[in-house]
Amino acid sequence: MRQRVRAAALRLAGAGGLPAYVYDLPGLAAHAADVRAEMGGTAEVFYAVKANPAAEILRTLRPYVDGFEVASGGELAHVREVAPDARIAFSGPGKTPAELALALEAGVERLHVESPRELARLIxxxxxxxxxxLLRANPGLPGEGAAxxxxMDPAGLAACLPLLADAPxxxxxxxHTHLTWAREDAAGLARLAxxxxxWALGWIGAHLPHLTAPELDLGGGMGVDYAAPDERFGWAAYAGALSRLGGARLxxxxxxxxxxxxxxxxxxxxDVKRNHxxxxAVLRGGxxxxxxxxxxxxxxxxxxIHRESAGPALTGRATLVGQLCTPKDVLHRxxxxxxLRPGDLIAFGLAGAYAWNLSHHDFLMHPHPGLHYLDGRDDPR
Structure with missing residues (x-):
């Protein structure tokens, strides 16, 4: 665990500030810079805002990404406020007329069209x-799959063509495609790519032959291995594989x-307890x-993070649970x-994405956690 995060955790605990999220912004900037360097310009990198939309996160990433991918009108408005000049791609399967109108007004760079009906509404x-x-394609290949x-499958894409012919x-x-969900191995993701x-270049050549330099958005899918938190996705290997594809701007x-x-x-x-x-270990929060x-x-x-505390000590194997009245409130089995004693601290890693923003905040109406961003100064803010 990084020393600055450990120090921040102890300060927050001493001030009665737990539970809390602690984000290491210098660490994030260094990681994003490494990813950009390893990609080497092989493909443009748009950050998927849904992973963590916090303004501090977006500002930290802004120098290292080519733009942002949003999936709702709310995300679009948020990004425009935080980074007014950022390039934006707008995805999502259920765009409302109001969201399409907002995207047009906000000047998004690319709208990813999900269906013939959405295309007709946009026209x-x-x-x-x-x-x-970009037309969002779902050809039923391995990865995203058909179900x-x-x-759109090939029939849905074909239904768009006459609409486009009448709307120059x-x-x-x-x-736009989406290769897969959370694939940790770069070689496997490269094979899907x-x-x-x-398939995509073949379809474009057959149906959109006027596109001499077509764009192909491969989506996300770069996985994080929660069982191996020190491992990172092989960006350099993935970039090398993408560089051999040719024929499209990626x-x-x-x-x-x-x-x-x-x-x-x-x-x-x-609390620590034995039951059946x-x-x-019962934790604050959950x-x-x-x-x-x-x-x-x-x-x-x-x-x-052990602290001086009284009470029973637990050694062996423990299931870490929260305060909710449900047996599903389990963080680690x-x-x-x-x-391990009451009063000790638990710092869960790999919590910088799909974490607080994904959670059901108000179930049982417990207090919300603090959100703290380390920026190189001594104290979390």
Whole structure:
């Protein structure tokens, strides 16, 4: 655990400021700079705002990404406020007429069209000014697969063509796909990228032959291994594989793999107990603050920070749970612990993405955690 995060956790605990999220902004900036360097310009990098939309996170990432990918009118308005001049791509399967109108007014760089009906609505709203779009394709290849509500199969894409023929001000630049969800190995993701690119470029060549330099947005999918928190996605290897695709201007949309590593959820142990042969550590807070392990079905990695405290000590294996009245309020099952006591601190790592913003904040109406951003100064703010 980084020393500055540990020090911040102890200061917050001493001030009665737990539970809390602690974000290491210098660490995030260094990681984003490394990703940008390893990608080497092979593909544009748009940060998927849904992973963590905090203004401090967006400002930290801004110098190291080419733009932001949003999936709602709320995210769009938020990004425009935080980074007014940022390039924006607007995705999402259920855009309302109001959101499409907002996207047109806000001047997003690319609208990702999800269906023929959405395209028809956009044509009506855009009027003479038109719009710049990518068609969201779901060809049923490995990865995203066919059984999702996202994008269009070949029949849906074909249904867009006559609409586009009658709407010359809707400027199609290529296709948007989504390779997969949370693939940790760069080689496997690269194989999917190659397969999708072959299909996409073939489709574009057959149906949009006027696009001499088509765009292909490969989405996200760069995974984070919660069982191996020190491992990172192989960006350089992925960039090398993408560089061999050729034939399109490429874009990727990482979210989790950019921000997960530089956020911690810090709390303290309220109680340790044994129940029906199983040991439990009951923590302040819980999955209403950090829903990630329940949503993804994994154990959240953590570090114990021991403090001088009285009471029983737990050594062996313990299940770390929160304060909610549900057996699903579990953050880590059967974790090895040594001398764990009430008052000790637990710092859950890999909590910088799909964490607080994903959680059901007000169940049982417990207090919200503090949100603190380390910026190189002594005290969290």
């Amino acid at each position: 009506e709203l855009a009027g003479p000014r038109g719009a710049d779009v 999702t509500p996202f994008g 001000r809707i400027r199609v630049h290529g296709l 190659a397969e999708v690119a072959r 874009r990727i949309e990482p979210g989790r793999a950019l921000t997960a590593y530089d956020g911690w959820y810090v709390t303290d142990v309220l 042969g199983r040991d439990y 999955t209403h603050h950090l829903r990630t392990p329940v949503a993804r079905g994994h154990d959240q990695p953590f570090t114990v 059967d974790a090895p612990v040594t001398g």
